[in-house]
Amino acid sequence: MRRYHFVEGLARNWEGVEIQQHTLTKKFKSYPTPFSxxxxxxxxxxxxxxxxxxxxxxxxxxxxxxxxxxxxxxxxxxxxxxxxxxxxxxxxxxxxxxxxxxxxxxxxxxxxxxxx
Structure with missing residues (x-):
């Protein structure tokens, strides 16, 4: 799921998503999903x-x-x-x-x- 961090954030309506500001692509913290x-x-x-x-x-x-x-x-x-x-x-x-x-x-x- 890591490649789709923007889509995953969008699907969550960005609620509860912690953006990792120190990353070049502004990834967010990995959250467990059934797809893990x-x-x-x-x-x-x-x-x-x-x-x-x-x-x-x-x-x-x-x-x-x-x-x-x-x-x-x-x-x-x-x-x-x-x-x-x-x-x-x-x-x-x-x-x-x-x-x-x-x-x-x-x-x-x-x-x-x-x-x-």
Missing amino acids: SRKGAADAFDILFKRHRGSIILVSYSSNSLPTLDEMVSLLSKHKSRVEVLPVDYKYSFGNQAHKVGTNKNTVQEYLFIGY
């Missing part, structure tokens, strides 16, 4: 998909994340009759460690999961 563990993330996605089972669901998710591609398809398939996955080659360009730019660790596939 593999099992917790799978359970949280399951609850989220169930809550929105009457809607078309679109999730953008990185290939270097957990749950895996197959696990995400399985979770979404529990609540949607059709699931499509569109892989998109992607290279992360953020970071503050110049010596790591261009390494294989920032080259991933971004999966667009579409459930309907």
